[in-house]
Amino acid sequence: MAQTPSNNILLGTLAPDFKLKDTNSSFEYSFTDLKGTKGTLVMFICNHCPFVLHVIEEVVMIANDYRVQGIGVIAISSNDVTKFPQDSPELMTEFAFTHKINFPYLYDENQEVAKAFDAACTPDFYLFDNQDRLFYHGQLDDSRPGNGITLSGSDLRNAIDSLIYNRNIKNPQKPSIGCNIKWK
Template identity: 50%
Template sequence: MAEVRSTFSLRPGDAAPPFQLPAPDETLHDLNEIRGIEGLLVVFACNHCPYVIHLAAQLGSLASEIESEGVNTVAISSNDIEKYPQDAPEHMATFAAQHGWDFPYLFDENQEVAKAYGAACTPDFFLFDRELRLFYAGQFDDSRPKSGQPATGDDLRAAVKSMLAGEEAPERPFPSSGCNIKWKAGSEPPYFA
């Protein structure tokens, strides 16, 4: 399993690319409906990635914590489900429930939303402020699967606190690490090369 790092193609201050995507029950959700009064955390994830599994329960806890402060969370799966059927929508609701994800988990079938955000790996984190401007794109924390370190969400939690306090965004945060998004053949974005 090769570790991939996020591309950071969105820069601090960039607007969140709009989207409208379905949940597993086919209910459509859009960016403006999901956002919180103080911001939005967008997470590119999937069901099978060991990096996502490693931090999934802690992500559920962190999402509940920041929701109480006005920052909502949404997870988006963009993987090719023909090659990775375990990531298909019919398995997403179960995965979310198992890990305490009380936020929308949406399916990006044509992978256009992942490309718009410049997402490269699962998990990949994008924190937007109340104006839906990018504040932080970086790792959840410095733990990794099989590292012996539990997931804490310390890096992301610190970024949320800084954002809510009106402080400057972290300079050069450590990028997200994980498995590459499973692009459909011929659909790979230029930054994947």
Template identity: 50%
Template sequence: MSLTPSNMLDLGSPMPAFRLPDPEGKEVSSEEFAGQPLVVAFICNHCPFVKHVADAFAEFAREYQEQGLAVVAINSNDFHSYPDDSPEKMLEEARQRGYTFPYLVDESQEVARAFEAACTPDFFLFDGEHKLAYRGQFDDSRPSKETPVTGADLRTAADAVLAGQVPDAQQKPSMGCNIKWKLGRRN
């Protein structure tokens, strides 16, 4: 299992605009979250690193959505080559995990490129002005470690943003599977 780290974009970078469908075709736009802090998570169904944190991430989302944080997940994997990441399977995954946030399909992979997403999971937290406040790991846990999944890193950053503060700039990259780019297309 090879590890791919997330790209550590400059803090303060503006959030790329996006408009993507969910697995049932309902479009969701970044404009719907204007003025609201937002987590954008690049995830998929089959990656062991995503599976490792998926239930805790679903719990994080439920807890923080109640506090005013918006959450969106995006699957940018080439689902034609990786059928476990197809929209139909995404719908099953969202139901099974109890996702309370939109889980969107980035079939063109343009949104992943705009965010410079590199791996699954890859987490981006934007403040209310949609400036990048945090990018990196959910926490220090990994499938091969005995460390419990807590979401500590993302929780600490979200707590700061919700309190109107700037998260600590010392942030650790996420680690996971590389995004499954379409043949001939790489980030």
């Protein structure tokens, strides 16, 4: 299993806007449509990546915990579905249902959004403040498939808490590790 780290992106970078189709509802949404009053979590995921499958339950819990506190939550899949049909929009809908994803799971068919974010892997987490500036870009926690570390979401939870409560992030931002985005 290849391990690709997320790219280093300058904090304070403005969130790229986009308009993508939600595979849960068939509506098109922009970043502006989905952003939260306190901040916005954008994550690049896909259906088949073992790193995503390892963390998806915790990701859904984080989304449920923080959406009520003003954090918008957006998931995006940008993989090439010609080479990886298991990541097709139809199967994204099924994946969302199976894993109880009740936030938008958007399909980036032409991969322009992933390129605009400089996304590299799945999962790849971006937390923006209420001014749409990058506040955190890093890992969920230190747990990886097979490494024996319990999944907690501690790094991302700490970042979201720091954003909500106007604190500095306590720990250094470590890159996310996952499968590379499957480029066309």
